[in-house]
Amino acid sequence: MPIPASILTLAAGILLALISLWAGQNINLMPVAAADDAGTVDALFKVLFSIGVGLLLGITAMLVVALVHFRRRDGDHLDGPAVEGNLPLEVFWTAVPAIVILILGVYSYDIYAQMGGMADFHHHTSMPPREVEQVSLGHPADPETVIWGGIDRTDGMAFPVEVTAMQFAFIFHYPRQNFTTGELHLPLGQPVELRLKSNDVIHAFWVPEFRLKQDVIPGQPTVLSFTANRQGDYDIVCAELCGPYHGGMRSKVVVEDPRSFEEWLVHNTPATVATAPDSSPIA
Amino acid sequence: MTTNALPVSPHHREPHPVDVQHHTPWHEYFGFSLDHKVIGIQYLVTGFFFYLVGGALAGMIRVELVTPLSDFMARETYNQVLTLHGTIMIFLWIVPVVNGAFGNYLVPFHVGARDMAFPRLNAVAFWMLPPAGFLLLSSYFIGGAAQSGWTAYPPLSITTPAVGQVIWIVSVLLLGGSSIFGAVNFIATILKLRRSGLGLFQLPMFCWAMLGTSVLVVLATPVLAGALILLSMDIVAGTGFFNPALGGNAVVYQHLFWFYSHPAVYIMVLPAFGLVSEILPIHARKPLFGYRSMIYSILGIVFLGLIVWAHHMFTSGTPPWMRLFFTIATAIIAVPTGIKFFNWLATLWQGKLALNSALLFCCGFIFNFVFGGITGVALAQVPFDVHVHDTYFVVAHFHYIVFGGTVFVIFAAIYHWFPKISGRLLNEHLGRLHCLLSFLGFNICFFPQHWLGLNGMPRRVAEYDPQFQLVNQISSVGALLLAISTLPFLINVAWSLWKGVPAGDNPWQACTPEWLTSSPPPVENWLHEAPLVTEPYDYGSPEDAMPVTTVQGRELWSAGR
Numbered sequence: 027m028p029i030p031a032s033i034l035t036l037a038a039g040i041l042l043a044l045i046s047l048w049a050g051q052n053i054n055l056m057p058v059a060a061a062d063d064a065g066t067v068d069a070l071f072k073v074l075f076s077i078g079v080g081l082l083l084g085i086t087a088m089l090v091v092a093l094v095h096f097r098r099r100d101g102d103h104l105d106g107p108a109v110e111g112n113l114p115l116e117v118f119w120t121a122v123p124a125i126v127i128l129i130l131g132v133y134s135y136d137i138y139a140q141m142g143g144m145a146d147f148h149h150h151t152s153m154p155p156r157e158v159e160q161v162s163l164g165h166p167a168d169p170e171t172v173i174w175g176g177i178d179r180t181d182g183m184a185f186p187v188e189v190t191a192m193q194f195a196f197i198f199h200y201p202r203q204n205f206t207t208g209e210l211h212l213p214l215g216q217p218v219e220l221r222l223k224s225n226d227v228i229h230a231f232w233v234p235e236f237r238l239k240q241d242v243i244p245g246q247p248t249v250l251s252f253t254a255n256r257q258g259d260y261d262i263v264c265a266e267l268c269g270p271y272h273g274g275m276r277s278k279v280v281v282e283d284p285r286s287f288e289e290w291l292v293h294n295t296p297a298t299v300a301t302a303p304d305s306s307p308i309a
Numbered sequence: 310m311t312t313n314a315l316p317v318s319p320h321h322r323e324p325h326p327v328d329v330q331h332h333t334p335w336h337e338y339f340g341f342s343l344d345h346k347v348i349g350i351q352y353l354v355t356g357f358f359f360y361l362v363g364g365a366l367a368g369m370i371r372v373e374l375v376t377p378l379s380d381f382m383a384r385e386t387y388n389q390v391l392t393l394h395g396t397i398m399i400f401l402w403i404v405p406v407v408n409g410a411f412g413n414y415l416v417p418f419h420v421g422a423r424d425m426a427f428p429r430l431n432a433v434a435f436w437m438l439p440p441a442g443f444l445l446l447s448s449y450f451i452g453g454a455a456q457s458g459w460t461a462y463p464p465l466s467i468t469t470p471a472v473g474q475v476i477w478i479v480s481v482l483l484l485g486g487s488s489i490f491g492a493v494n495f496i497a498t499i500l501k502l503r504r505s506g507l508g509l510f511q512l513p514m515f516c517w518a519m520l521g522t523s524v525l526v527v528l529a530t531p532v533l534a535g536a537l538i539l540l541s542m543d544i545v546a547g548t549g550f551f552n553p554a555l556g557g558n559a560v561v562y563q564h565l566f567w568f569y570s571h572p573a574v575y576i577m578v579l580p581a582f583g584l585v586s587e588i589l590p591i592h593a594r595k596p597l598f599g600y601r602s603m604i605y606s607i608l609g610i611v612f613l614g615l616i617v618w619a620h621h622m623f624t625s626g627t628p629p630w631m632r633l634f635f636t637i638a639t640a641i642i643a644v645p646t647g648i649k650f651f652n653w654l655a656t657l658w659q660g661k662l663a664l665n666s667a668l669l670f671c672c673g674f675i676f677n678f679v680f681g682g683i684t685g686v687a688l689a690q691v692p693f694d695v696h697v698h699d700t701y702f703v704v705a706h707f708h709y710i711v712f713g714g715t716v717f718v719i720f721a722a723i724y725h726w727f728p729k730i731s732g733r734l735l736n737e738h739l740g741r742l743h744c745l746l747s748f749l750g751f752n753i754c755f756f757p758q759h760w761l762g763l764n765g766m767p768r769r770v771a772e773y774d775p776q777f778q779l780v781n782q783i784s785s786v787g788a789l790l791l792a793i794s795t796l797p798f799l800i801n802v803a804w805s806l807w808k809g810v811p812a813g814d815n816p817w818q819a820c821t822p823e824w825l826t827s828s829p830p831p832v833e834n835w836l837h838e839a840p841l842v843t844e845p846y847d848y849g850s851p852e853d854a855m856p857v858t859t860v861q862g863r864e865l866w867s868a869g870r
């Protein structure tokens with residue numbers, strides 16, 4: 027007696043589910059994770075990858091089975107059955123993807139909110155006192171000091187670094203120590219806040235290992251806050267076409283333990299801040 | 310109980326005994342013809358010419374990326390090449406061919422009309438294409454082409470050499486205008502020129518796809534035109550609409566640009582969906598599964614397609630609520646799209662599949678587009694998109710959609726309708742070779758690019774980290790295979806035009822009205838009255854049909870027939 031088709035279908039479904047779960051858990055396509063939220067992004071990617079593998083394999087299998095099993099044999103001039111549709115089936119393959127997608131949407135929203143992507147920037151400025159003063163006087167806030175967007179979960183309590191993007195380099199300014207470098211150093215396990223502004227065209231600040239990217243837009247400062255959690259050197263990549271040397275616009279971020287980071291800060295801080303030629307107030 | 314084993318519906322018969330071979334004089338294809346069929350072929354051939362140009366540009370990109378250094382061409386030239394490649398492939402190949410070529414050739418047949426509603430406007434729309442294309446190409450030779458990508462984001466597009474950028478804008482405005490003229494014509498033709506007795510819900514699916522597409526074109530393209538005119542004023546007249554240095558807002562341009570350019574994806578894929586819905590039932594010998602749900606999913610895609618644009622801007626500093634809204638809207642568009650793919654699979658299931666080039670290209674399309682759709686749903690999730698936005702992951706994703714999706718359908722459609730257009734069949738062996746090479750070349754070229762993006766390679770770069778060299782070389786080999794895959798196709802078309810097997814009027818035993826006339830069709834489309842086809846997918850035998858060649862009298866007798 028042949029095995030009933032329903033049992034074969036069930037077995038194929040179980041096999042497919044196992045394969046996609048295995049693939050999601052065991053095939054790692056991402057680079058090493060070096061920031062606190064990178065792990066949660068990777069977890070989301072694993073879910074997306076599992077669902078994707080299952081869907082692609084399932085549809086491909088159906089396509090191949092159809093092409094082999096239902097191919098027209100020589101001398102067969104008959105048509106297939108005149109099936110015009112099946113309403114319950116249509117409802118099924120409308121409802122199931124819709125539910126899956128809504129669940130995914132809520133899940134990724136939750137991750138994004140956790141990362142700080144839903145932060146409210148209405149009253150958040152890179153230089154709070156001045157802006158508050160201006161607003162209280164009835165002047166519109168200076169667009170250069172308003173934060174227009176980004177990822178922020180630290181309410182300004184994090185260690186600040188000012189990032190300036192220009193054709194074709196990133197420049198890093200440490201406002202508390204008042205010095206500027208071409209290489210970003212960050213303390214391990216300590217929240218930092220990058221305040222990004224651009225001098226010319228749009229750039230994008232991307233560290234693949236942090237899973238974070240933020241456009242750096244002229245006239246619209248943005249913010250990116252996170253906690254690096256793995257020591258090492260990582261590439262900073264410009265991800266927005268910014269001109270002929272876009273591909274060469276790279277920089278380095280060094281994540282080091284807090285003690286060597288402090289040493290690096292001290293080593294680079296100008297010796298006598300008070301007599302520095304720059305007379306502007308130190309942030 | 311049916312008495313007839315072979316379902317010989319009226320449409321299966323050869324439609325008319327008149328055997329008039331009509332040949333359009335060759336010079337009409339180079340002139341201001343008002344015949345929708347001539348215009349369709351003009352679009353197809355012009356589009357294919359630009360496909361070869363765009364492909365050559367893609368080849369230059371892949372050669373540059375064989376090594377991590379910028380050593381094949383100057384960096385400025387590289388940016389010009391990638392800008393031209395994107396612009397040509399979208400505006401001069403895919404949009405004009407799926408809309409202009411197949412829309413013009415097929416829609417009047419499908420609605421039972423002898424031409425489009427506005428033949429002169431139709432010809433004008435086509436004749437805007439060659440000047441726009443040659444203007445765009447010529448910009449390379451006069452001061453250099455635009456360098457800011459097909460997206461032309463300011464302030465970069467304001468600061469790169471002005472001549473190339475302004476020519477780019479003029480060219481895209483012409484092409485957008487052409488597209489709008491075409492869309493107005495399709496809407497009028499489908500709604501107003503239907504043969505009497507032909508209802509909207511009796512139309513072939515391609516007409517619904519063209520109706521939906523044309524609505525998108527009419528609603529979205531003017532927004533792009535407006536944005537580009539403002540951008541050109543920023544460049545030429547020193548205004549500050551998008552120039553932050555003059556108080557402008559660079560992000561507003563992105564909103565306006567993507568308000569058109571995301572629907573543009575559906576302007577490219579919806580007609581392709583329509584073509585697949587025409588091709589599959591004929592070669593599977595089954596009705597199109599779920600006719601009504603196919604229509605509603607087109608309408609759903611049209612509506613949702615208009616409200617997803619900001620998913621291109623998740624890292625641009627848009628307000629948080631916007632990211633939430635556009636995530637859900639974008640992901641949910643997979644639902645109506647998914648309906649279409651499940652319906653196509655159900656159309657194939659239990660059919661009698663002729664494994665010819667047209668059907669195989671459609672199956673390649675299904676695989677590639679499902680792949681691109683899955684990565685699309687992933688990209689809609691903001692936390693993931695933040696990582697892969699503007700990387701090779703995105704490059705791979707949209708090539709799976711527009712190349713693996715739409716271009717595969719264009720080839721399927723050429724294999725399917727070439728006999729109607731030319732009166733001769735294409736060679737199937739060369740066709741299947743073309744399909745195999747395209748499928749392998751395409752996947753070898755673009756599949757590895759997902760990994761590149763995930764691991765840190767941004768898009769639009771002439772130089773990259775050496776760790777990515779091997780995978781880039783694999784991708785370039787795929788591109789080479791893709792280039793080679795064009796050769797059997799070109800040989801096939803040239804040889805078949807000259808010596809191909811005569812096709813007859815209806816080689817596929819199809820029901821739709823374009824097959825119910827001679828091949829090639831006469832100027833009037835049908836010498837007699839236009840046929841009334843109320844069931845365009847009237848294929849399939851009733852479940853209890855008996856094969857007419859083997860059935861014996863006693864079986865009929867015992868079955869009570």
